[in-house]
Amino acid sequence: MTSPIVIIGAGQCGARAAHALRENGWQGGIMLLGDEGIAPYERPPLSKAVLLGRKTVAECAIFKDAFFAEKGIELRLDAPVERVDRASKKVLLRDGSAIAYERLLMATGAAPRSLVLPGATLEGVHMLRSVQDALTIKQVLDVGKRIVVIGAGFIGLEVAATAIVRGCVVCVLEAAPRALIRAVPEAVAQAMVDRHLRMGVDVHFDVCIERIEGTARVSGVKLADGTFIGCDAVITGIGVFPRTSLAQEAGLDIDNGIAVDETLRTSDPHIFAAGDVCSFPHPLFKRRIRLECWRNAEDQARAVARNMLGHAEAFDAVPWLWSDQYGTTIQIAGMPAQGATTVVREAGDDARMYFALDGEGILVGASGIGQAGQIARDVRIAQELIARRARIDPGVLADRDTKLRSIPTMAVQ
Ligand SMILES: Cc1cc2nc3c(=O)[nH]c(=O)nc-3n(C[C@H](O)[C@H](O)[C@H](O)COP(=O)(O)OP(=O)(O)OC[C@H]3O[C@@H](n4cnc5c(N)ncnc54)[C@H](O)[C@@H]3O)c2cc1C
Incomplete structure (x- = not known):
């Protein structure tokens, strides 16, 4: 093989896969292409220790600075990929350059869903996915600030927990009848909500939001029943969607994510996908699933690296995830x-x-x-x-x- 193995997405999965390729003996080129302008980092601390001021961004780095050079991994941090040309086996970058690949891994992750409501683009309405988002939100969480969190999923509840610990006045609004509805049994969700209530978080379910109020900046949230909740900032945690547009435009199969087989190979034999972006057939659960959790990104990174090197092993890890609140x-x-x-x-x-x-x-x-x-x-x-x-x-x-x-x-x- 002469061309490198190219990885799109310098996140949890992409970075770990690059490392795993070396650990599995690949001696050719590895190119890791990111678009965030920052070396690969762990996202879980962003909603917890980083917001609480207990961990710096530098401490979230997955590897030390020297790691990539030592391993001969070419890391490009400002290299958004705009197109994948499967016929010529090249990825095309925004700066107009093209990189040939022998094998390609798409580890483009997921992006947070935006609120689609009047006022959703007002200043003071935030989402949380990146380091930059976390640093912006951290500045907002001052003592006495009134924070509305939209969404009682893991991210929303973790942000609510950190905000109240930092002395904010916190209200969580959830459209569903209960918290964590896709993830855990009702009793688990209720036990966590009870902890929030004991800490003083105001939690509302079955809520229909009509609009975000404000002129230039957010001043509150108006509900369909006429209630107005005044606030200084809104933080949304209403789920993510897999970043499949590159794969879709390249004509790869998509099914709630980039559809891969049990070896994490896409409908193109030279292209693989892993992490938050891919949906895969799980042999235990007998259906296609897509996971949005750290452990899966780590496990699939190791598995996909081996399979890109020809091992063809079925990925069957039992999903595992965690959330820390208080x-x-x-x-x-x-x-x-x-x-x-x-x-x-x-x-x-x-x-x-x-x-x-x-x-x-x-x-x-x-x-x-x-x-x-x-x-x-x-x-x-x-x-x-x-x-x-x-x-x-x-x-x-x-x-x-x-x-x-x-x-x-x-x-x-
Ligand atoms: C705030 C927060 C807290 C979390 N807490 C937990 C937790 O407590 N427990 C848990 O299990 N999980 C948690 N997670 C989830 C976990 O972090 C993700 O599942 C994991 O990051 C997925 O890794 P990934 O590599 O698939 O995607 P990502 O980490 O999103 O990496 C994808 C990378 O690809 C880049 N990219 C996308 N398109 C392109 C392109 N065209 N060109 C170049 N680069 C591109 C993206 O910018 C990104 O850097 C949390 C996530 C967040 C956001």
């Missing part, structure tokens, strides 16, 4: 939303585990809420049980005196 963590393994029944297991103090069993009694998801030390181990064991498609007696699962590791299971093929 001192509490939520950890999720598998797909709790696919469960037909939920089994609760006490985990000490007010920590709990929630296990999701499908219609056949097979464990498909687990959610833990509490201190990391109280739930992390059980979530990890649950991950293994989910991978084995274990069928577990709900009564035994609920009994905290029976160690999870020792529960007899029956693997179902």
Whole structure:
């Protein structure tokens, strides 16, 4: 092979994949193309430690400055890719240059959804995805500032938690009847919302927002029922969409993300996709899924690097993600939303585990809420049980005196 392996997207997945290519013995060129003007960084601290002032942007870097040169990875930080020409196997950059690729990885991630409402573009309305967004929002979160957070998903709730800890007056508005509706069982969401209420966050569900009020700057949020909530800033966390436009224009298959096969290969055999941007058929859950979490970006980076080098291994990692709010963590393994029944297991103090069993009694998801030390181990064991498609007696699962590791299971093929 003479041309380099080119990676579009110098984010979590792209950077890790570049490293993994070297670790798996690839000695040819690697080109990592980013468009944020900053070396690859971790996004999870942005809504937590960075907003709280406990971590600097520099501390979020995935690798030390010297890493890319040491590994012979050509990192270009201001190199937005505008087009992929599959016929000539080249990517075309905004500056007019073209780069030939032997294999291409699309790790373009996801972008936050914008509010589509009158007033949504007023000054003081923010979204959170990048370092720049976090630094802007951090400046807004001063003591006494009135903050409206739109969306009670993970990002919205994490921002609400940091804002109230920083002394702001915080109101969360959610269109759905409850928080974290796509991610966790109702009881887990309610337990987290209860913590927010105890901290003084005002949380409203089933809310219909009519407009964002203000002249040049936001002054408040007007609801369809006539309520007006005055505020100094609005922060939206209403979900993300996969950045598929390049792939779409290149004629690749798209299905809620860049559609890849079980080896993370797109409909073009020379092009792969991984991380937030791709949807892949999960062998355990027997359907195509797209994940928006750190662990998946890391795991798929390693898997796709091997497959780009010819290994053709199916990607079957059990999904895992976490969210930290106040001192509490939520950890999720598998797909709790696919469960037909939920089994609760006490985990000490007010920590709990929630296990999701499908219609056949097979464990498909687990959610833990509490201190990391109280739930992390059980979530990890649950991950293994989910991978084995274990069928577990709900009564035994609920009994905290029976160690999870020792529960007899029956693997179902
Ligand atoms: C504030 C915040 C907090 C989070 N907290 C958690 C958490 O607590 N737990 C958890 O599990 N997950 C969390 N996540 C999610 C996690 O960070 C993402 O799942 C992960 O970053 C996905 O990695 P990725 O590489 O697929 O995408 P990204 O990290 O988004 O990287 C994609 C990169 O591609 C670039 N790009 C896109 N198009 C082009 C182009 N045409 N040319 C060049 N470059 C391009 C983008 O600018 C970006 O730099 C959080 C995310 C955010 C935003």
